[in-house]
Amino acid sequence: MPDFASPLFHAALALDLVAIDPGLGGLVLRARSGFVRDAVVGRLSRLPLPLTRLHPQVSDEALYGGLDLAATLAAGTIVQEQGLLTTPSTLLLSMAERCPPGLAARLAGCMDREAGHMLIALDEGAEPDEACSPTLADRVAFRVDLEGATLAETRAPLDAPDLAEARARLAQTMVTLDLHRQTAELAVAFGVDGLRAPMFAIRAARAHAALRDAPLAAADVEVACAMVLAHRATRIPERDEDTETESPEPPPPDDGDGAEETPDQDSLEIPQELLLEAVSALLPPDLLDQLQARALRGARGSGAGAVQKGNRRGRPLPSRPGRPGNGARVDLVGTLRTAAPWQRMRAETAAVRDGLHIRASDIRLKRYEDRSDRVLIFAVDASGSAALARLAEAKGAIELLLGEAYARRDYVSLIAFRGTASEVLLPPTRSLVQTKRRLAELPGGGGTPLAAGLQTAMAEAEAARRRGMSPTICVLTDGRANIALDGSADRKQAAADAEKIARIARASRIEGLVLDCGNRPERSLATLADVMGARYLALPRANAERLSAAVSAALGD
Amino acid sequence: MKAPFPFSAIVGQDDMKLSLILTAIDPSIGGVLVFGDRGTGKSTAVRALAALLPPILRVEGCPVNAERPEDVPDWAVLETKTVSEAPTPVVDLPLGVTEDRVTGALDIEAALTRGEKAFQPGLLAKANRGYLYIDEVNLLEDHIVDLLLDVAQSGENVVEREGLSIRHAARFVLVGSGNPEEGELRPQLLDRFGLSVEVGSPPDIESRVEVLKRRDAYDRDHAAFMLRWQAEDAAIRERILTGRKALKKLDTPDETLTDVATLCVALGADGLRGELTLLKAARAYAAWRDDTALTRKHVRDVAAMALRHRLRRDPLDEAGSGTRVERVVEEVFA
Numbered sequence: 001m002p003d004f005a006s007p008l009f010h011a012a013l014a015l016d017l018v019a020i021d022p023g024l025g026g027l028v029l030r031a032r033s034g035f036v037r038d039a040v041v042g043r044l045s046r047l048p049l050p051l052t053r054l055h056p057q058v059s060d061e062a063l064y065g066g067l068d069l070a071a072t073l074a075a076g077t078i079v080q081e082q083g084l085l086t087t088p089s090t091l092l093l094s095m096a097e098r099c100p101p102g103l104a105a106r107l108a109g110c111m112d113r114e115a116g117h118m119l120i121a122l123d124e125g126a127e128p129d130e131a132c133s134p135t136l137a138d139r140v141a142f143r144v145d146l147e148g149a150t151l152a153e154t155r156a157p158l159d160a161p162d163l164a165e166a167r168a169r170l171a172q173t174m175v176t177l178d179l180h181r182q183t184a185e186l187a188v189a190f191g192v193d194g195l196r197a198p199m200f201a202i203r204a205a206r207a208h209a210a211l212r213d214a215p216l217a218a219a220d221v222e223v224a225c226a227m228v229l230a231h232r233a234t235r236i237p238e239r240d241e242d243t244e245t246e247s248p249e250p251p252p253p254d255d256g257d258g259a260e261e262t263p264d265q266d267s268l269e270i271p272q273e274l275l276l277e278a279v280s281a282l283l284p285p286d287l288l289d290q291l292q293a294r295a296l297r298g299a300r301g302s303g304a305g306a307v308q309k310g311n312r313r314g315r316p317l318p319s320r321p322g323r324p325g326n327g328a329r330v331d332l333v334g335t336l337r338t339a340a341p342w343q344r345m346r347a348e349t350a351a352v353r354d355g356l357h358i359r360a361s362d363i364r365l366k367r368y369e370d371r372s373d374r375v376l377i378f379a380v381d382a383s384g385s386a387a388l389a390r391l392a393e394a395k396g397a398i399e400l401l402l403g404e405a406y407a408r409r410d411y412v413s414l415i416a417f418r419g420t421a422s423e424v425l426l427p428p429t430r431s432l433v434q435t436k437r438r439l440a441e442l443p444g445g446g447g448t449p450l451a452a453g454l455q456t457a458m459a460e461a462e463a464a465r466r467r468g469m470s471p472t473i474c475v476l477t478d479g480r481a482n483i484a485l486d487g488s489a490d491r492k493q494a495a496a497d498a499e500k501i502a503r504i505a506r507a508s509r510i511e512g513l514v515l516d517c518g519n520r521p522e523r524s525l526a527t528l529a530d531v532m533g534a535r536y537l538a539l540p541r542a543n544a545e546r547l548s549a550a551v552s553a554a555l556g557d
Numbered sequence: 558m559k560a561p562f563p564f565s566a567i568v569g570q571d572d573m574k575l576s577l578i579l580t581a582i583d584p585s586i587g588g589v590l591v592f593g594d595r596g597t598g599k600s601t602a603v604r605a606l607a608a609l610l611p612p613i614l615r616v617e618g619c620p621v622n623a624e625r626p627e628d629v630p631d632w633a634v635l636e637t638k639t640v641s642e643a644p645t646p647v648v649d650l651p652l653g654v655t656e657d658r659v660t661g662a663l664d665i666e667a668a669l670t671r672g673e674k675a676f677q678p679g680l681l682a683k684a685n686r687g688y689l690y691i692d693e694v695n696l697l698e699d700h701i702v703d704l705l706l707d708v709a710q711s712g713e714n715v716v717e718r719e720g721l722s723i724r725h726a727a728r729f730v731l732v733g734s735g736n737p738e739e740g741e742l743r744p745q746l747l748d749r750f751g752l753s754v755e756v757g758s759p760p761d762i763e764s765r766v767e768v769l770k771r772r773d774a775y776d777r778d779h780a781a782f783m784l785r786w787q788a789e790d791a792a793i794r795e796r797i798l799t800g801r802k803a804l805k806k807l808d809t810p811d812e813t814l815t816d817v818a819t820l821c822v823a824l825g826a827d828g829l830r831g832e833l834t835l836l837k838a839a840r841a842y843a844a845w846r847d848d849t850a851l852t853r854k855h856v857r858d859v860a861a862m863a864l865r866h867r868l869r870r871d872p873l874d875e876a877g878s879g880t881r882v883e884r885v886v887e888e889v890f891a
Contacts, residue, residue: 101696102652102654105696135693180770180773181762181766184762193594193596194596194758195768198765202769329655329657330665332663332668355671356672431737
């Protein structure tokens with residue numbers, strides 16, 4: 001078992017395997033830009049195909065080729081431009097965490113057609129919920145997180161085996177194990193549902209054997225499964241022998257090669273435990289956090305949120321100069337109007353040619369004004385003071401609001417605060433079934449950490465705004481804050497903390513709504529709403545329908 | 558480019574395969590919606606379908622695949638009018654596609670360089686008489702969805718923009734696939750799909766191993782694998798052709814009509830589209846099985862795929878609608 005403790009080694013091995021078998025699709029490299037990442041990117045030259053750089057805003061024309069407008073207008077004859085995807089190449093997608101769903105789907109389609117492209121996605125996400133689109137991540141075999149790699153490691157020499165020879169050996173690799181069954185069973189054990197992953201594991205095992213120039217052995221399967229399955233795992237399989245720790249400890253790195261230790265296993269089944277161990281060693285330490293963070297990203301636009309300017313739909317605005325492409329539409333009349341005054345002059349100077357003389361600088365694009373999607377962030381007080389009956393009412397109200405949000409195609413996010421902390425029950429989603437399920441499971445009891453709830457809601461709102469949505473925070477509570485941000489039961493501190501967060505919310509101009517659903521209106525909540533710049537609605541003895549009507553009215557539709 | 562994975566070599570996923578075959582027998586059923594997780598062979602099946610479908614006759618070079626020379630739209634300038642065989646078009650509609658690409662638009666190239674007002678046909682023209690495939694259909698932008706709904710209903714694409722006034726036939730089978738976790742589909746669009754199936758990874762290890770083995774063989778020994786499955790694909794193609802003929806001769810007894818109507822009333826399915834689709838699907842299914850008469854069994858077998866997405870649905874209801882259909886079928890046909 002190779003030493004995966006070094007992320008650089010891990011990345012180098014992944015690249016070697018991809019170079020041997022391009023069918024592995026490629027690699028998601030999670031790292032901020034820097035020396036360490038550059039060291040890995042430097043090794044991309046070892047891949048058999050030329051490198052093509054892409055960025056998340058790349059246009060269709062650039063991808064698929066099309067009319068070279070400037071050249072065409074200058075020459076007066078059609079000049080075509082080659083697309084980046086026309087010939088097979090290694091696609092290097094930078095800022096993959098910002099890749100819009102449209103581009104992800106196009107690249108995925110390109111990979112599915114098996115025209116020979118490879119994808120290296122550089123994921124620079126800082127937060128766990130900023131990650132490379134799952135559509136793309138699913139189509140490449142490997143994922144390497146370079147976090148923790150040190151500069152010193154980049155200086156350590158990595159061996160550079162001859163890949164061309166290994167590639168030639170790939171077809172002749174002997175397989176004596178029941179590779180298919182092993183990988184299928186292992187994938188199930190780790191809760192990897194799709195069948196792409198075990199497929200990649202099989203290929204990776206073969207490529208690894210070819211790299212070692214040896215018949216396929218248990219060690220190859222171990223390495224392959226560890227590299228392909230670990231980051232896709234959705235659960236940690238229970239082991240019968242011992243359940244020593246909750247988080248699996250990495251096994252002590254083997255000194256020798258695994259195959260040397262177990263030479264007699266070539267024709268036998270590999271013990272399942274061995275493979276489980278191998279994969280567990282590479283399981284990301286924050287697996288459970290990541291599972292939660294697999295946020296849902298959808299299409300945007302045409303919602304009820306803030307106004308944003310676009311070039312495809314909405315209310316028309318005056319046209320602007322620019323290049324067509326990337327979905328922009330040419331304003332033909334505007335373009336002709338711009339070109340018109342110059343016609344005589346251009347006709348005199350240009351070569352003899354009939355028709356209009358239009359230059360690239362004349363092109364005018366249509367622009368529209370549209371509304372971005374709105375996301376409603378519910379921060380629900382599930383503390384003990386919001387006694388069970390009230391909690392049930394709050395749930396009922398939220399369900400009604402959800403129904404309305406569905407009709408308006410709004411996104412919904414759910415945060416609960418109780419005890420000493422708050423948690424995100426659901427990141428922004430349009431899936432109402434999930435929201436309802438989480439809501440039903442929401443337990444009650446404990447203190448009222450209002451500040452913590454507001455803080456989480458703020459973080460969620462900021463994240464949503466970064467994704468181009470318009471957030472609205474809706475706080476449902478019934479009482480005074482009594483738990484401070486640090487978790488201590490200090491009423492004074494708690495109130496001060498809540499006010500502080502409310503002030504930040506106001507400064508970042510996040511729309512808000514405070515719903516007081518206590519038995520009597522609570523003065524401190526009205527003050528809080530004032531500080532937050534939010535609307536305050538006292539709903540003593542609120543029933544679900546009144547609550548929902550109040551929110552709808554406050555949101556102005 | 559490598560030939561796609563053969564249709565007949567797909568392990569399991571019988572619902573999905575059957576629904577695609579039924580639309581091949583009777584395209585007027587109106588499309589298939591495939592919902593399921595990643596890596597369950599949704600796109601593989603649709604891409605395989607292209608190789609499976611029987612060829613169509615069309616005027617050579619016609620942008621809308623017209624069957625007869627007189628159907629060729631007048632804006633299309635063709636050199637020949639010969640009719641020849643061509644594969645049934647299966648057109649991909651990529652996510653984030655622009656309206657221009659879908660409906661077609663003014664040919665900017667021709668307009669700017671030659672000063673001609675020409676129409677550049679879009680994907681709808683290309684998909685006429687064939688299939689239009691949308692992967693990740695639930696992420697499709699709303700304005701494109703509206704456009705597709707309009708065309709799918711009228712069977713005609715009307716372009717009125719930039720001084721163009723063009724209309725052409727656009728009859729296609731809409732095939733959509735998506736992952737329900739990423740968002741839901743508007744009920745209006747749901748209803749436009751004739752059939753709806755849910756796919757998942759095979760539950761048992763045996764079929765998973767079989768999938769892996771076949772895929773591995775496809776990757777490693779492509780030519781031999783294609784040869785191995787060619788005959789079975791051809792057999793399905795034959796059966797589709799036979800089914801199309803059989804469909805014309807198939808009797809629909811009155812009691813089956815009553816069955817269909819009773820079922821839809823019991824389920825509270827909106828509108829008459831449900832009844833019509835269920836009937837068409839049952840007839841296509843009978844033709845596929847080469848049965849001579851339509852019976853209750855046919856209706857029963859296709860009821861779930863024809864109706865599960867049409868139930869008047871509480872958006873917050875989480876019970877699978879497929880099971881709801883099956884339960885009602887059991888009650889009605891008990």
